[in-house]
Amino acid sequence: MAHCYGCGRLNVHGHQIQSFWDGDESVCRFLPGPDYVSIPGYVYGGLLASLIDCHGTGTAAAAAYRAEARAMDSEPPLRFLTASLHVDYLKPTPLGVMLEVRGKVTALAGRKVTIDEWILAGAETTVRGQVVAVQVPGTLVRELLERGEQI
Amino acid sequence: MAHCYGCGRLNVHGHQIQSFWDGDESVCRFLPGPDYVSIPGYVYGGLLASLIDCHGTGTAAAAAYRAEARAMDSEPPLRFLTASLHVDYLKPTPLGVMLEVRGKVTALAGRKVTIDEWILAGAETTVRGQVVAVQVPGTLVRELLERGEQI
Numbered sequence: 227m228a229h230c231y232g233c234g235r236l237n238v239h240g241h242q243i244q245s246f247w248d249g250d251e252s253v254c255r256f257l258p259g260p261d262y263v264s265i266p267g268y269v270y271g272g273l274l275a276s277l278i279d280c281h282g283t284g285t286a287a288a289a290a291y292r293a294e295a296r297a298m299d300s301e302p303p304l305r306f307l308t309a310s311l312h313v314d315y316l317k318p319t320p321l322g323v324m325l326e327v328r329g330k331v332t333a334l335a336g337r338k339v340t341i342d343e344w345i346l347a348g349a350e351t352t353v354r355g356q357v358v359a360v361q362v363p364g365t366l367v368r369e370l371l372e373r374g375e376q377i
Numbered sequence: 378m379a380h381c382y383g384c385g386r387l388n389v390h391g392h393q394i395q396s397f398w399d400g401d402e403s404v405c406r407f408l409p410g411p412d413y414v415s416i417p418g419y420v421y422g423g424l425l426a427s428l429i430d431c432h433g434t435g436t437a438a439a440a441a442y443r444a445e446a447r448a449m450d451s452e453p454p455l456r457f458l459t460a461s462l463h464v465d466y467l468k469p470t471p472l473g474v475m476l477e478v479r480g481k482v483t484a485l486a487g488r489k490v491t492i493d494e495w496i497l498a499g500a501e502t503t504v505r506g507q508v509v510a511v512q513v514p515g516t517l518v519r520e521l522l523e524r525g526e527q528i
Binding site: 231240264266307308310362375 | 378380381382383385388390391412413414415416417421422423424426427430431456458459460461462463464465466469513517521524526528
């Protein structure tokens with residue numbers, strides 16, 4: 227979604243994360259700013275949850291386009307929202323390190339996509355997560371477009 | 378934790394959420410700013426996850442002090458981090474509405490506290506979540522204090 231705080235290209239105050247395919251996995255790189263602290267020296271868990279969340283819905287959309295063998299700028303637009311989010315914090319994630327969020331689609335059925343994810347700080351996996359994403363209904367997508375919203 | 382982006386009183390760029398007891402439940406009120414958008418008009422899911430996360434660790438700490446019949450400013454300090462976070466987005470959460478995050482401790486055993494939570498937008502429950510929080514080891518608390526950190 228274009229205005230999303232996590233991944234929207236039009237949200238100038240947001241994180242503007244971008245996700246890409248890397249073979250069968252999706253990947254997103256993000257360097258948290260110094261304010262995103264939990265205990266001194268480590269990344270805020272809410273930010274890590276946000277990365278899992280947005281990388282999950284982005285991966286879901288990319289997977290849905292791929293399943294239909296369509297380019298991601300083709301019409302009608304496919305957008306996803308999070309139905310559920312689970313995050314396991316395996317160990318503290320250090321601040322000041324470029325993080326890599328990786329995802330793998332484990333189920334794609336109807337309007338629902340499940341993505342398993344993990345966050346790497348260097349070679350260490352510090353977080354594991356899962357997102358269940360559901361496709362935004364076409365009626366809502368059309369309504370937003372008709373209101374002149376970018377999505 | 379004093380510097381936490383979600384609930385730290387010393388993080389001037391963070392959310393600075395505050396949690397309080399309301400009988401057997403804990404409560405936190407938060408009005409998301411207009412940037413925290415997902416689809417236009419609705420609150421960003423990553424922020425809702427952050428509220429569940431920080432209200433959970435805050436509730437865990439408060440419950441641990443209460444279990445020891447201690448004031449929250451008594452020594453040694455008890456602090457908690459999130460081991461796992463689960464969030465179910467039941468329906469979109471409207472922007473521009475004061476949100477109420479409520480929590481209930483469902484298990485307190487050793488260093489681990491489990492908190493069930495929900496977010497109300499007016500009378501509607503839009504989000505349900507669960508946090509499993511673990512107590513920060515006393516050795517780490519002492520190390521941070523010895524380094525002159527506020528916790």
